[in-house]
Amino acid sequence: MKTTENKISENPTKGIKISGAEAVIRCLLAEGVDLIYGYPGGAIMPIYDELYKFQEELQHVLTRHEQGATHAAQGFARTSGKVGVAMATSGPGATNLVTGIADAQIDSTPMVCITGQVGSHLLGSDAFQETDIIGISTPVTKWNCQITKASEIPSVMAKAFYIARSGRPGPVLIDITKDAQFDTFDFSYEKCTGIRSYKPVPEIDPAAIAEAAEAINNAKKPFIIWGQGVILGNAEQEFKDFVEKSGIPAAWTILGLSALPTAHPLNVGMVGMHGNYGPNMLTNECDLLIAIGMRFDDRVTGDLSTYAKQAKVIHFEIDPSEINKNVKADIPVMGSCKDSLATILSLIRKNTHEKWISRFDDFMKIEVEKVIDKDLNPTKEGLTMGEAIMAINKHTKGDAVIVTDVGQHQMVACRYAEFVRSKSNVTSGGLGTMGFALPAALGAKMGAPEREVVAVIGDGGYQMTIQELGTIFQTQTAVKIVVLNNDFLGMVRQWQQLFFEKRYASTEMVNPNFVAIAKGYNLEAKKVDKREDLDAAVAEMIASEKPYFLEICVEKEANVFPMIPTGASVSEIRLN
């Protein structure tokens, strides 16, 4: 029980005269926010001053770079299902947020960013640290707004949270001039429940549901591809019921991963560039493609002109702009998939598609022989990334949150990591942002403190946000950090090997002593490079209750297969 004078925040809707800066804090509290990430500076100092006063109710985590604040907020949002909040000063503070905002936009992550801005009388004067962050962030935000009067703060903040979390979630940026932070006004807060120009969730059309159900009941070779929409819509149970009753094999996009347990008999693996052999090949053989909460990204579809041309397409989607954007939907089913899947369940016949599913098994046998066996039971001396992931699976019992960066390790982790629970795979999918994982893992652990969080990062991407080790140490957040070190920008090197005749232009790195760096940040740290030491090292890391760094040296020039070369068809997937 708190006895400080700040207790009035428990009744934040009461009309009282307060500063704009205090109003920002009270709005955050009214929205249920108790944790934010950020970095101070001149134009946002009044808000930081209020943060100081409210530190018992609202924890602020000082990241070591504003980009880290956005990725941490994203990680937090992805595991907690809540809105992540990041804060920064004007000018360079604000521009440093842009990568994370763009990442949240393309991966539909609910996030509210608050930036300070120069005083309103200085707007447009090229004042110190003035930058047009509204203009800069417009194409990468779901909504943004500049506040120049304190009295606008409550309604704009309420709108910001409503927009960030409703419908298809996304990032919102609020830019607040310094005078608006200082000015006082009569505060009262009302949550936003609707905006007349904005319809977050389209209504379900019973005719579309009926048409989809009929197509499902009549299909001989139906195939489901699900995406993050299932997770964002909290529709995991409805989805599982739908898959089990229909008996249809289901594959995931990397952002859909973990919505259905890895071991589920109808989970046939990953689609896309480095996805599994069967799901990619059979995309071009199914008679009905059921897309659920996914957006047919080009990394999933490959060449569109040869993508699933033989199939009828049902598209369950909350965002009308995704319908027919890349793949024409014969039967669009608009609405939240939680509702539409629940509705369609009673209309579909219980079925099994044994013969059709055995086709996936056949392809899996080939993939095991040609790819997976080599990854997991290598005959070469060097460790493989696959072995490292399997060791993590073993010691976390497949129940960790796996946070990955971008590159080969990301694809390998997504291919081999095992999951039993949803919201367990945190990665930068749409934007492919190197540097995402370390700060995102910090946020992911704070969003789900009871869970084991393991960050799997390449030696390249790790060095893009390595300074967040400082934040991890300061907050003593027990994330487990695994760097799979191949001394290369591995994924780019792989492309150079396969498509640029091994001209390794600027992809080899002379790396620092990563263990010494982690130790410099006072973290427990270890390095392994021998197969016989791997298991014990991973066990020790998982057993630790503190943040822990483990460098695993892997084969330098290994490649990730299967692979669909850019622009090729999903059925031209290569196994070597």
Next chain:
Amino acid sequence: MKNNNTYTISIYSENNVGLLNRISAIFLKRHINIESFSTSLSEIKNVFRFVIVVELEEEKVKKLIQQIEKQVDVIKAYYHTDEETIFQESALFKVKSSSLFEERHIQNVIKDSHANIVVVTPEFFVIEKTGFREETEKLRKDLAPFGLLQFVRSGRISVTKSKMGISDILNTFKKDN
């Protein structure tokens, strides 16, 4: 450039600072050129209307409309062909006054084009013409020999032959809340 057609996009929106930027960013991101652009109040209080003309394939216009409608502050967006709309542009022509008095032919040009003289001063006079692009364009060519001091043409403004139904959309919102 296959199957390009002229489409008029009508957007009904809130009047928010920044929305113009947000809408133009949608065109920019897709490398689509805007042929003409105008904005004004609409028939509904506090609702703004953008009229944007593009030359595109219909498939692309459809996707553009979906992206525009996705914006939080946009109430509704439509696209129409020329046949489905009634549209006009306005042009203003500033000409030396001496031409009006010294060159008799210019008076015929003005009369034949059904243009209006809106201002006459000792130095210059201003002609206004509202109509189709070909009409304002013809007038521009006809007046050119007399020396145009200034010429400006507005973006297309257009209304549709069919009903827009924006009030209905706004009413459903009121009912839902």
